[in-house]
Amino acid sequence: MTEQLGIVLADDNYLVREGTRRLLEESDAVRVLAAVGSATDLLDAVRRTRPDAVLTDIRMPSPGRDTDSGRAMEGIDAAHAIRASAPRVGVVILSQYADEAYAFELFRNGTAGLAYLLKDRVGDLRQLLAALREVTSGGSVVDPQVVDALVARRARLRESPLARLSPRELDVLREMAQGHGNARIAQRLSVSESSVEKYINAIFGKLGLSSEQQVHRRVAAVLTFLRDGSPRPE
Numbered sequence: 001m002t003e004q005l006g007i008v009l010a011d012d013n014y015l016v017r018e019g020t021r022r023l024l025e026e027s028d029a030v031r032v033l034a035a036v037g038s039a040t041d042l043l044d045a046v047r048r049t050r051p052d053a054v055l056t057d058i059r060m061p062s063p064g065r066d067t068d069s070g071r072a073m074e075g076i077d078a079a080h081a082i083r084a085s086a087p088r089v090g091v092v093i094l095s096q097y098a099d100e101a102y103a104f105e106l107f108r109n110g111t112a113g114l115a116y117l118l119k120d121r122v123g124d125l126r127q128l129l130a131a132l133r134e135v136t137s138g139g140s141v142v143d144p145q146v147v148d149a150l151v152a153r154r155a156r157l158r159e160s161p162l163a164r165l166s167p168r169e170l171d172v173l174r175e176m177a178q179g180h181g182n183a184r185i186a187q188r189l190s191v192s193e194s195s196v197e198k199y200i201n202a203i204f205g206k207l208g209l210s211s212e213q214q215v216h217r218r219v220a221a222v223l224t225f226l227r228d229g230s231p232r233p234e
Contacts, residue, residue, distance in 0.1 A: 004028070005132055008049060009035040010042040010056035010078075011094075020055070020122055029129050037061070039078040046082055051089060053132045054082055057119070058095035058102065076106050083113060090135025092128075094119045098145040107140075115141035161224060164206040172199040177222045 007024070009032050011017040017035050024030040034045035039060040046054060058075040079091040092115040093106055103116050115131045121143065122128060131141045165173065168189075175185040182200070186193040200218075207224055209217040 004031050005052045005136060006031045006033045006049065007053045007055055007132060008033055008042060008045045008051045010037070010039070010045075010054065010060065010075075011035075012037045012057065012059065012061050016057075023122070023125060024055075024128075027125055027129060030132070039074050042078050043081055046086060046089060050086070052136045053090040053092065054079075055092045055094065055128075055132065058093050058097065073105065076102065079106060079114065080109065083109075087113065089113070090132065090138070091115070092117060092131050092135055092141070094122065098143070098148075100146065103142065103146050111140035112138050113140070116146055117141065117143045118145055161207045165203060169199050169203050169206070172196060173203055173221060176200070176218060 007030055009017060009021055009024070011020065014037065017037065021032045021035050025032055033049040033051050036042050036045050042054065042056060042060070045051075056075055056078065060074040060078060075093060075095075079093055082089055082091055090113045094117055095102060096119045098118060106114060106116055113135050115135050117128070117131055121131075134141050162170070162173075171189055172185055175188060180188065182193050182196045186196045189196070200221075203221055204217050207221055209220050
């Protein structure tokens with residue numbers, strides 16, 4: 001008989017949390033060592049119980065992060081913290097978002113011991129248990145729908161005018177997207193302000209933003225970057 005996995009379960013919805021706990025425990029393949037409702041309690045439970053794996057919702061409550069994207073990032077941040085402090089503990093993230101941006105953020109430091117599944121996979125107990133065992137062994141699992149989104153994004157980026165920019169021009173555009181002026185960009189990138197102006201003019205040219213256009217070229221460049229360039233949700 002396969003040895004039971006000890007897991008910590010986290011979901012801010014009590015009914016979902018308890019329903020998932022019962023589903024897992026009735027499989028006889030899992031011992032739920034703790035079931036918690038916040039990222040803070042999740043990290044504490046991992047320290048106390050030393051589980052084999054964690055199963056957590058992507059959306060977790062946290063002071064000062066009331067938006068959906070902020071709460072989603074809280075679950076991912078908790079996964080990173082767990083992998084950093086306890087690398088033998090696998091983490092399965094459950095999300096209602098088939099969004100490649102969240103997957104990029106989860107896997108930004110590597111894929112080992114991490115899984116990203118859509119939340120409706122909870123109903124497929126065999127798949128859920130397989131994901132828990134996979135991350136426990138250091139493997140990785142990505143939901144097929146998220147893979148489709150990642151492939152679509154790769155194709156979109158290949159067609160984006162951002163592909164024409166050099167790495168330094170992308171750095172400048174990234175700083176522009178954060179609202180920095182030329183002087184601040186020069187300071188942050190350790191280049192001269194005249195160099196920044198040259199990079200910006202090159203960016204406008206490569207993005208096809210001519211001086212005759214009515215739309216403000218700086219705004220248009222930033223909109224292109226926000227649409228195609230940054231995988232991290234803001």
